[in-house]
Amino acid sequence: MHKPEIAITRERLLAAREMVLNMGPQHPSTHGVLRVILKLDGETVIDLDCDIGYLHRGVEKICENRTYVHIEPYFDRLDYVAAVSNDLCYVETVEKIAGIEVPEKAKYIRVILTELQRIASHLLWLGTHAMDIGAVTIFLYAFREREEILKIFENYFGARLTANAFRIGGLQYDIYDGFEEQVRAFCRIFPERLKEYETILNENRIWLQRTVGIGILTAEEAKDLGVTGPVLRASGVKWDIRKAFPYEVYDQVEFDIPVGENGDTYDRYLVRMEEMRQSRLIILQCLDRLKKLHPGPVLGKVPKVIRPPVGEVYHSIESPKGELGIYLVSNGTAFPERLRIRPPSLINLQALKKMAIGHLVADVVALIGSIDIVLGEVDR
Amino acid sequence: MEEKKDKPTPKGASATKAPPTLPIVELKDDPILNRLRARFPTAVLEAVEILGLPTLTIAREQIVDVCRFLRDDEEALFDFLTDLTARHIPEAEKPFQVIYHLYSFPRNVRWRLKVNLAEGEACPSVVSVWSAANWMEREAYDLVGVRFEGHPDLRRLLLPEDWEGHPLRKDYPLEFRYNRWCEKHLNMIAFREGTEYSGRFE
Amino acid sequence: MELFWTVWNHPIVSAYIVRRLPTIVIVLFVILTVAAYLVYAERKISAFIQARLGPMRVGPYGLLQPLADALKLLSKEDIIPARAERSIFVIAPMISVVASLVVLAVIPFGPGRATITDINIGVLFILAVSSVGVLGIILGGWASNSKYPLLGALRSSAQMVSYEVAIALALVGPLMFAKTLSMVGVIEAQMADGVWYVLYQPVAFLIFLVGGLAETNRAPFDLPEAESEIVAGYHTEYSGFRWALYFVAEYTNIVISAAIAATVFLGGWHFPGLTRLAEPGTGLYALLAVLIFAAKVFAIVYCFIWFRWTFPRYRYDQLMGLGWKWLIPAALANILVTGAVLVLAQHLGLVETVRTEAGERLVSLWPWGKLFLIAASLLIGVPIVWIVLAVINRRSADFNLRVQRQIRLPERGEEEIFAEV
Secondary structure (H helix, E strand, O other): OOEEEEEEEEEEHHHOOOEEEEEEOOOOOOOOOOOOOOEEEEEEEEEEEEEOOOOOOOOHHHHHOOHHHHHHHHOOOOOHHHHHHHHHHHHHHHHHOOOOOOOHHHHHHHHHHHHHHHHHEEEEEEEEHHHEEEEEEEEHHHHHHHHHHHHHHHHHHOOOOOOOOOOOOEEOOOOOOOOHHHHHHHHHHHHHHHHHHHHHHHOHHHHHHOOOOOOOOOOOHHHHHHHOHHHHOOOOOOOOHHHHOOOOHHHHHOOOOOOOOOOOHHHHHHHHHHHHHHHHHHHHHHHHHHHHOOOOOOEEOOOOOOHHHEEEEEEEEOOOEEEEEEEEEEEEOOOOEEEEEHHHHHHHHHHHHHHOOOEEEHHHHHHHHOOOOOHHHHHO | OOOOOOOOOOOOOOOOOOEEEEEEEOOOOOOHHHHHHHHOOOOEEEEEEEEEEEEEEEEEHHHHHHHHHHHHHOOOOEEEEEEEEEOOOOOOOOOEEEEEEEEEEEOOEEEEEEEEEOOOOOOEEEOOOOOOOHHHHHHHHHOOOOOOEEEOOOOOOOOOOOOOOOOOOOOOOOOOOOHHHHHHHHHOOOOOOOOOOOOOOO | OHHHHHHHHOOHHHHHHHHHHHHHHHHHHHHHHHHHHHHHHHHHHHHHHHOOOOOOOOOOHHHOHHHHHHHHHHOOOOOOOOOOHHHHHHHHHHHHHHHHHHHHHHOOOHHHHHHHOOOOOHHHHHHHHHHHHHHHHHHHHHHOHHHHHHHHHHHHHHHHHHHHHHHHHHHHHHHHHOOOHHHHHHHHHHHHHHHOHHHHHHHHHHHHHHHHHHHHOOOOHHHHHHHHHHHHHHHHOOHHHHHHHHHHHHHHHHHHHHHHHHHOOOOOOOOHHHHHHHHOOOHHHHHHHHHHHHHHHHHHHHHHHHHHHHOOOOHHHHHHHHHHHHHHHHHHHHHHHHHHHHHHHHHOOOOOEEEEEEEEEEEEEEOOHHOOOHHHHHHHHHHHHHHHHHHHOOOOOOOOOOOOOOOOOOOOOOOOOEEEE
């Protein structure tokens, strides 16, 4: 098809009247304290730089001075939206290096809670992303569902947001009476609510115009930039750590990995919506298996003071944001020598520059939302 | 590889016996390692396997070539850089270590590469191999102080531009002491030695 | 004092000002209260859409909330940014409000004394005066001397100007039936014909609604006030009662847009069967008429509020593209098709021109005339407008999701790059 072409030479770009716009740390729709410095020509973005570190708390340094049990609450505060996943990554890493066995029942409960947390995290993403693009009502609806999940968490952990969920070696509490009914009740109402959101957004002309073709990231670019999680899957790479390096009991449940085609914002939206459905299926399967294992132990044999052997380990899980990895170096004492957290949000945020250049200012907001960053994880 | 030297028991260590070590197996018969050794005979200084993860120590000057080989070679296919980080090991003869975690999508294999650096030595940057290394190297420079040669834009990522010191070094104190940036921008002055600031009220 | 009474009793002053004073006062009072309570209605309706309750504490069911808001805003500190242009900063919201309120003079709220006045170029007057409101926005944004308000003001003014063309052209369609620009005359024409013009001109009605949304900066066209990108647009630097003035202007504009739609398309204060309930000319008749008008206006305003809280927001270039490439061609095509249909109808003898006291009106004969015109508008008007738009926007990126814009920057060594249009 013949398309007319306009030549934009380098000179013309440099001669353009550039304006530097600061989407500052205080802004209604950068998710947290993120500062994006945009160089604009009119409304088109020609350059982008992220200034992060407003939420840097030195977690890695602190962890070098805490015992393994004391470190766990710090991980809740990393990605505070999906706290339970962070805890899961941490306790699994320590169990891996220290060689601690976790009872089967505890693994199933852990998976149920982690998948519930994945749904909650995606619901928050949906609400804020839709709100940034203008559909404010979805925010309220998504939080109505998230509220159900947080009630389950409150009943089980005692806390809604930063739950300090798991223990090295299993779980602290057994499930309470009514846990299964509550989770099943949520799984029962959830598909129709998802359908409600899709009715408002999926075929909506305005939504399509705001998200289709925005921020296209090809598979090669995504792999080159180190992007993981739903962003990578939306670019066409069928990869999920739960299938590649199965942990907990993910190799014993059946679920599908949604993959996108074009790598634009719309595909990232579709991938996350489908992931919520798949999480629900995982939860139902685990609940069925759990019935057979109940009652049973939930905590394995753990020494009083955890002193892992000298060595190093890298362990990662599929958190709702991407691949959350921990590189732990132990020197045989009760304190870690080096605890490095591989933050998915930070490395996904690198891709923002590549995605946003050439688009308009309004698209930058949509893109930040579609990468789904949490500044607690970016800055640690 | 960490050496345990004779010194007073570090904090948190058990007082009775030496701590156990994870089993470390010498990496033999790995075809990719053989190809790598054939191509770069002097690059691989050590090759072991820890908890199932092949860990190679690479010489500093050849790290970029090794990485490019691992990415482009049709049998290695390490097209993904999972993580790049740095460590400060004050007791070792080369106190800084940069650690790379590579991943191959087609083969579903993870590898770890390490580069040991002396004080003041810069590590060649692998940004030209994987763009993912851009911010990760900036963060390693920011927090540990390792410079990367060839990085297009090496400046601090998390801390403010004019911060002094690299916090993840072992000689950087955990608790707040005097800091020039804080005095200039936040009006926080130094604490006198021995000041009681733990917050107890009589 | 003598001078005052001479002026007061002068025939022109007496006819146009003194006799209308009660109506003017009542209308001003009612409309300003309505604008304030429209904020309350929006909060309540949006709350119900979003599965929550809205204001509930101030007064029963939160009904005194607007009063509390007004008192709060009046008691706020008057902040004018140090580098802002003081005089223009102060005047700008006043211009917006005055422009909105002046339009109320020609809107027919009811028969007889319920309307302030009727001029025979009513529609033109409304369009002209409401355009002056744009000036208030531009000046407000510029006088704030800050980047975000400037961006918002420029966007808003460009948007309002574009969509004014669209709604003006959309209004031409029903006016071809009414044969007059007077607002009261349009209602009379619909009364004489016995048909609301929305049935003859569905396309124009839709264009007018969408254009009305854009004129008043409502979602999905609220990019100038979109808080997620430019904080608050042209009223970022305004606080306290000055900000409230902008909001009074905005909500009054919403009421006016709805009132025009109700008058021109939905028959104004008239309802078939009204004469059976009350005698024309009595107070009861006027009261019922005003209530009917208020109901129609509220129905349209409810739709405006409903759309705001359902749809996402258009990006700025998509918004401008929608106005210029879709609504204006649609309105033009609608005019052409309407003209053709009317000529055809006259040839077939289905319509005739009737002389009423006020002027000529076009009336269609029952039943074939009415059926013909309604059928023509639906079967001919809608498809033709659709085809025209498809032809014009064949390669447009709007609504054609396969053609999207991508600009690549030149790599090192690459001299020229090409942008796909």
